[in-house]
Amino acid sequence: MELRQLTYAVAVADAGSFTAAARRCHVSQSALSTQVAQLENELGARLFTRTTRRVSLTESGVLFIPGARQLLADTANLRAQVSAHSTASRSTLRVGGTQTANRVLQLPAALGELHRRHPRVRITMTTGPSTELLDAIIGGTLDVGLASMVPGPLDSAVVFRALCPPEPLVAIVPAAAVRDGRTSVGLSELATVGPFIEFRTGTLLRAMVDATFRDAGLHREIMFELGQIADVARCAMNGLGAAIVPKSFTDDLCSAESVVLAIDGHHPTLSIGAYTRRTGPEPLIEAALELFATSAKRSDA
Numbered sequence: 001m002e003l004r005q006l007t008y009a010v011a012v013a014d015a016g017s018f019t020a021a022a023r024r025c026h027v028s029q030s031a032l033s034t035q036v037a038q039l040e041n042e043l044g045a046r047l048f049t050r051t052t053r054r055v056s057l058t059e060s061g062v063l064f065i066p067g068a069r070q071l072l073a074d075t076a077n078l079r080a081q082v083s084a085h086s087t088a089s090r091s092t093l094r095v096g097g098t099q100t101a102n103r104v105l106q107l108p109a110a111l112g113e114l115h116r117r118h119p120r121v122r123i124t125m126t127t128g129p130s131t132e133l134l135d136a137i138i139g140g141t142l143d144v145g146l147a148s149m150v151p152g153p154l155d156s157a158v159v160f161r162a163l164c165p166p167e168p169l170v171a172i173v174p175a176a177a178v179r180d181g182r183t184s185v186g187l188s189e190l191a192t193v194g195p196f197i198e199f200r201t202g203t204l205l206r207a208m209v210d211a212t213f214r215d216a217g218l219h220r221e222i223m224f225e226l227g228q229i230a231d232v233a234r235c236a237m238n239g240l241g242a243a244i245v246p247k248s249f250t251d252d253l254c255s256a257e258s259v260v261l262a263i264d265g266h267h268p269t270l271s272i273g274a275y276t277r278r279t280g281p282e283p284l285i286e287a288a289l290e291l292f293a294t295s296a297k298r299s300d301a
Contacts, residue, residue: 003075005039006068008032009047013065014153017055024155026135069156076157076279092122093284096133097146099229100205100246104167104272105146110295114288121284129203134158137275143285145275146292148204159278161289164296166269169208170250171261172236172243184262187216190242195223197232197241205229208268209244246270272296 011021012032022029040047047061057065093114097107111123126142133145138155148167149160171185177193178185185193191213199206213220223241226232229249236243237250239257250260274289 001039001042002035003072005035006072008035009039010065010069010072010156012036012048012055013057013061014156018050072156073278076277079279091120092124093288094124094126094141094143095146095288096126096128096136096142096144098130098133098148098204099127100148100167100248100270101146101272102127103229103248104164104246104296105292106295107146107292110288110291113295114291117287118284131202131204134275137277140277143276144288146272147275148270148272150204157278158275160273160275162271162273163289163293164272166271168247169205169244169263169268169270170247171263172233172245172250172258173261174239174242175257175259177242178259178261182259182261184264186264187212187266188218190244190263191218191220193242195221195241197224197226197235197243198222199229199232199245200225200227205246205270208270212244212266212268244268 008021008025008027011025012018015021015024018029018033018036022032025032036047043060043064045060045064046058047064049056049058095107095111097105101107107125111125115121115123128136130145130147130150133142133147134150134155136142137145137158146163149162154160171190173185173190173193198209220242224232224235226235229245232243233245233249233253235241236245237253237255237258239255244263247260253260274292276285276289
């Protein structure tokens, strides 16, 4: 048995399909299916019952998968222990964050405080969408990924820890499109108040906004697609269109051209937290997560 085969088998059990498991493991479905079949041949037992509609565990699979999962976890822990022993202590902390997480958690200030407390630690920082950060955590190129919780089951090698209350999404609409004194707007009305300014595709925020309108059977006209949420908010606040953004991006904006409103009947939120590998707590990572959570609480005060 190879660890790769165990990883693929656990992924199929978690995802419930070979297609989804292959996508999660970043391999072709044929390659994953071949490895699982080889594992089954070596074991002399079928692990999965395959039909055109679903994949389910056989009795042998129910017996095998928990042990495979534990073996993968033990292997990851062993690697982490050997790595920690060889370097005596962690000398680098690699942090990644989405635009929203960086803003909500006041990440530059938190990393500055972490640097003052641990001056010998080299801290690196990168930004990107949630899916990219999650892939980097799984691939071992990031230690901490600060992002919104992605929908669906997590890879078995990763854990997510919420660091602050959910971040609400709010609407920015032209002031002339709403009556004075209103604090909220309905989704159907929101779809008609003007062209929309959107965050770029391939991001969790854009997917959430698209799904919100799609699930309500509503269409909106999209005029701008921008790569920075702050630019989306600023353009909308200057009357160039409507937008839905995390509330934290509107806290320091003020304009006579637009107003910020809650969304009636819909309360979309982003759960901001940290992705880390499931390798047991490391003191430096734990210290960093505590600082990030504390920084978020200060920003709410």
